[in-house]
Amino acid sequence: MxxxxxxxxxSLAPYALSHExxxxxxxxxxxxxxxxxxxxxxxxxxxLDFFHLTEQTFEQAPPLHTSxxxxxxxxxxxxxxxxxxxxxSGTTGxxxxxxxxxxxxxxxxxxxxxxxxxxxxxxxxxxxxxIDHPNVIKDRFSYSARGxxxxxxxxxxxxxxxxxxxxxxxxxxxxxxxxxQYKDEKIFIFGFTFMxxxxxxxxxxxxxxxxxxxxxxxxxxGGWKKLxxxxxxxxxxxxxxxxxxxxxxxxxxxxxxxxxxxxHVECEQGHLHCPTWSDVHVVxxxxxxxxxxKKSGIIELHSLLPTSYxxxxxxxxxxxxxxxxxxxxxxxxxxxxxVTGRVKRAEIRGCSDTQS
Amino acid sequence: xxxxLNLVNNLQLLFPINHEFELxxxxxxxxxxxxxxxxxxxxxxxxxxxxxHGRELPNIIAVGFWLRKQHLLMLKSQYRSLHGRGISLxxxxxxxxxxxxxxxxxxxxxxxxxxxxxxxxxxxxxxPLLAMLNEFxxxxxxGKKLAERLVIFTYEKSSEISALLSKFADVRVIWxxxxxxxxxxxxxIKNGAIDCSFPDRYSISILTLSDVxxxxxxxxxxxxxxxxxxxxxxxxxxxxxxxxxxxxxxxxFWQQVSALITKAKLTLSxxxxxxxxxxxxxxxxxxxxxxxxxxxxNTLTVIEGDDFNGxxxxxxPGLFIFLSHNVLSLEPINLLSHCQxxxxxxxxxxxxxxxxxxxxxxxxxxxxxxRALEFTPVWDGIDLIKQHxxxxx
Amino acid sequence: xxAQQTLIEAFAxxxxxxxxxVVDSLTYSEHPKWDSTAHMILVAQLEADFDVxxxxxxxxxxxxxxxxxxxxxxxxxxxxxxx
Numbered sequence: 065m066x067x068x069x070x071x072x073x074x075s076l077a078p079y080a081l082s083h084e085x086x087x088x089x090x091x092x093x094x095x096x097x098x099x100x101x102x103x104x105x106x107x108x109x110x111x112l113d114f115f116h117l118t119e120q121t122f123e124q125a126p127p128l129h130t131s132x133x134x135x136x137x138x139x140x141x142x143x144x145x146x147x148x149x150x151x152x153s154g155t156t157g158x159x160x161x162x163x164x165x166x167x168x169x170x171x172x173x174x175x176x177x178x179x180x181x182x183x184x185x186x187x188x189x190x191x192x193x194x195i196d197h198p199n200v201i202k203d204r205f206s207y208s209a210r211g212x213x214x215x216x217x218x219x220x221x222x223x224x225x226x227x228x229x230x231x232x233x234x235x236x237x238x239x240x241x242x243x244x245q246y247k248d249e250k251i252f253i254f255g256f257t258f259m260x261x262x263x264x265x266x267x268x269x270x271x272x273x274x275x276x277x278x279x280x281x282x283x284x285x286g287g288w289k290k291l292x293x294x295x296x297x298x299x300x301x302x303x304x305x306x307x308x309x310x311x312x313x314x315x316x317x318x319x320x321x322x323x324x325x326x327x328h329v330e331c332e333q334g335h336l337h338c339p340t341w342s343d344v345h346v347v348x349x350x351x352x353x354x355x356x357x358k359k360s361g362i363i364e365l366h367s368l369l370p371t372s373y374x375x376x377x378x379x380x381x382x383x384x385x386x387x388x389x390x391x392x393x394x395x396x397x398x399x400x401x402x403v404t405g406r407v408k409r410a411e412i413r414g415c416s417d418t419q420s
Numbered sequence: 421x422x423x424x425l426n427l428v429n430n431l432q433l434l435f436p437i438n439h440e441f442e443l444x445x446x447x448x449x450x451x452x453x454x455x456x457x458x459x460x461x462x463x464x465x466x467x468x469x470x471x472x473h474g475r476e477l478p479n480i481i482a483v484g485f486w487l488r489k490q491h492l493l494m495l496k497s498q499y500r501s502l503h504g505r506g507i508s509l510x511x512x513x514x515x516x517x518x519x520x521x522x523x524x525x526x527x528x529x530x531x532x533x534x535x536x537x538x539x540x541x542x543x544x545x546x547x548p549l550l551a552m553l554n555e556f557x558x559x560x561x562x563g564k565k566l567a568e569r570l571v572i573f574t575y576e577k578s579s580e581i582s583a584l585l586s587k588f589a590d591v592r593v594i595w596x597x598x599x600x601x602x603x604x605x606x607x608x609i610k611n612g613a614i615d616c617s618f619p620d621r622y623s624i625s626i627l628t629l630s631d632v633x634x635x636x637x638x639x640x641x642x643x644x645x646x647x648x649x650x651x652x653x654x655x656x657x658x659x660x661x662x663x664x665x666x667x668x669x670x671x672x673f674w675q676q677v678s679a680l681i682t683k684a685k686l687t688l689s690x691x692x693x694x695x696x697x698x699x700x701x702x703x704x705x706x707x708x709x710x711x712x713x714x715x716x717x718n719t720l721t722v723i724e725g726d727d728f729n730g731x732x733x734x735x736x737p738g739l740f741i742f743l744s745h746n747v748l749s750l751e752p753i754n755l756l757s758h759c760q761x762x763x764x765x766x767x768x769x770x771x772x773x774x775x776x777x778x779x780x781x782x783x784x785x786x787x788x789x790x791r792a793l794e795f796t797p798v799w800d801g802i803d804l805i806k807q808h809x810x811x812x813x
Numbered sequence: 814x815x816a817q818q819t820l821i822e823a824f825a826x827x828x829x830x831x832x833x834x835v836v837d838s839l840t841y842s843e844h845p846k847w848d849s850t851a852h853m854i855l856v857a858q859l860e861a862d863f864d865v866x867x868x869x870x871x872x873x874x875x876x877x878x879x880x881x882x883x884x885x886x887x888x889x890x891x892x893x894x895x896x
Contacts, residue, residue, distance in 0.1 A: 115700075414652035467857070
């Protein structure tokens with residue numbers, strides 16, 4: 065049973081294994097994982113058969129395009145074992161990804177996420193300010209990506225305080241009260257990148273307000289595209305956050321709803337790090353062959369976590385490059401990388417676009 | 421009639437450029453006889469002009485080739501005396517470099533006053549031909565004659581403007597996908613006016629090879645049908661039916677087609693590649709029949725299968741993916757109702773004859789392999805010349 | 814103008830080559846200037862200069878100067894390309 069392998073995997077440290085040691089783990093458990101999904105997910109079996117895999121190895125398995133989870137029901141568990149379905153935050157009218165989770169997978173995601181976050185936050189739970197409105201986690205059965213992120217990270221906080229009202233305005237009494245109460249303690253702030261920028265930092269700027277936090281950690285993620293459109297760099301984001309919030313360490317992280325749990329947190333050097341249970345390949349769009357360090361390509365993400373759905377190897381629509389392996393000056397082992405943007409949508413040729 | 425003619429101010433005139441376009445004045449002109457000497461002179465002079473000045477642009481030469489006097493006279497000889505209907509309004513894609521103009525030629529040659537709306541997004545593809553048309557008006561003595569009867573413009577997506585223009589139309593020609601066609605069809609036209617619509621279609625090829633010596637010609641012709649628009653044109657084949665053809669010959673054929681596409685430097689963007697992977701991963705989930713990759717290299721992919729349904733064809737993104745089906749006779753071939761073009765390669769002509777006997781098939785046209793994208797006045801089963809005319813009075 | 818002269822000029826203009834290159838053995842796709850685009854210009858030129866209207870199959874078959882002469886003679890038997 066594939067889940068039993070997790071007794072060994074779950075207690076590993078997030079950033080202690082060299083790439084070589086990780087490769088051995090991926091070869092062993094990765095191959096088992098591919099066989100597991102092949103046997104338990106009929107569509108996945110069809111896909112692998114379609115590509116005539118000579119052997120069902122992790123290496124040979126095609127990375128599934130993230131849209132596959134939008135267009136098809138992909139799960140490797142029985143319908144009545146589905147405990148929760150998480151969805152991606154699609155903009156209106158778009159189809160959303162549907163990720164089928166059983167209790168085991170949810171618990172595993174939480175455990176791995178906690179191993180990773182503790183590396184950055186410490187072992188103690190901290191007063192937590194969430195840059196969002198409370199209704200974003202209303203529906204317990206079907207969480208959006210934003211809901212998943214908030215729900216997953218809430219574990220590391222206490223006295224959770226939502227900074228925004230439902231109309232995205234700042235809930236001033238709430239925020240000011242929170243800061244007054246905890247200004248001398250280490251606090252944890254979490255939000256989606258765009259939300260933090262647009263609805264917190266920009267508004268503080270507009271209202272000529274500043275907070276003087278003494279020791280805070282801001283984790284933020286997702287939605288860089290909107291900031292790239294506004295020409296906001298990661299550097300600028302950090303400086304602005306420190307300007308308006310005070311002494312705050314800012315860490316971006318990169319993760320996908322298809323691989324919840326294994327997030328890739330940005331270190332002090334500005335590099336995103338793969339934890340033990342995930343791997344990143346930057347591949348050429350022409351043939352999906354991995355590219356060498358520093359070469360830009362499409363980001364392919366591997367994770368050992370998913371057993372209830374075949375999300376162990378996915379092809380994102382993000383572009384980036386590997387910065388290095390095992391040798392980041394921050395001391396963490398494994399691959400580290402940067403995300404640079406998103407692949408431009410395919411052009412429509414031929415006559416199907418007379419209306420536009 | 422009271423129209424909000426101010427809307428016309430939103431038109432961006434593409435031809436004739438640097439002219440004032442007065443809609444009211446334009447639509448008051450009268451249609452003339454089809455294939456009149458005067459119009460044939462203008463168009464064949466334009467053809468010569470394009471052939472002379474467009475040498476670097478094969479698709480513009482193709483328009484010039486189409487406009488040679490002998491070809492126009494040949495078309496004329498196929499019809500009895502006809503007269504233009506009046507105002508012809510065209511909705512054409514801007515991302516296809518010359519289609520808008522073929523559409524316009526039919527309407528001009530049949531004596532109609534012609535208005536063409538080129539779609540706003542990506543209309544740069546039409547720019548080279550538009551530039552040459554404007555050049556013709558500026559420097560050729562007959563240019564003015566064309567500019568009087570033809571106007572080409574674009575505007576940002578606006579059903580108000582489309583509705584206003586539609587009210588003047590005696591003939592409306594709608595190119596585009598199902599959605600665009602349906603949206604425009606809803607806008608009222610004059611009483612007795614005619615719509616010619618070209619919704620989404622798919623096309624196929626039927627090939628039979630008996631000897632390796634035939635492969636070169638077949639591959640060259642096939643590549644000509646799929647290279648333009650990266651196989652995304654409705655007339656480009658997505659499905660290939662092999663009649664009694666050895667696998668070995670098919671393999672060499674695909675290798676040659678792949679080489680021809682590579683030679684043409686049709687490189688896919690990263691977005692194209694992702695779309696391609698997505699379709700390949702989806703393919704086996706979109707059909708209940710068996711299907712699997714047959715031939716695959718970095719340029720083209722062949723999916724072998726028993727049959728291909730509508731869902732698979734709708735999701736098909738072009739980009740050099742071919743659905744291949746082996747048959748011993750035509751009997752198992754099951755075409756869907758929106759099948760447009762059948763391109764045939766058959767040196768023996770036995771299969772060709774058999775295809776022509778298939779009265780129950782839903783296809784609109786049969787052509788020799790390699791000529792699927794050539795524009796003909798009978799397109800998609802619609803005789804555009806007849807639709808543009810009334811009996812001569 | 815003799816037919817031979819008209820033919821040579823039509824080829825030279827359409828393919829943008831020297832008149833002395835226009836010999837019977839000149840063949841489609843073997844001369845770098847005689848590609849599919851030039852072929853369309855050539856056909857239009859020959860049609861205009863000889864006042865003929867080619868069948869599609871003849872347009873495709875016109876793969877050499879020699880072949881062009883044969884096809885033209887088919888349409889206008891009085892033509893002579895000697896000398």
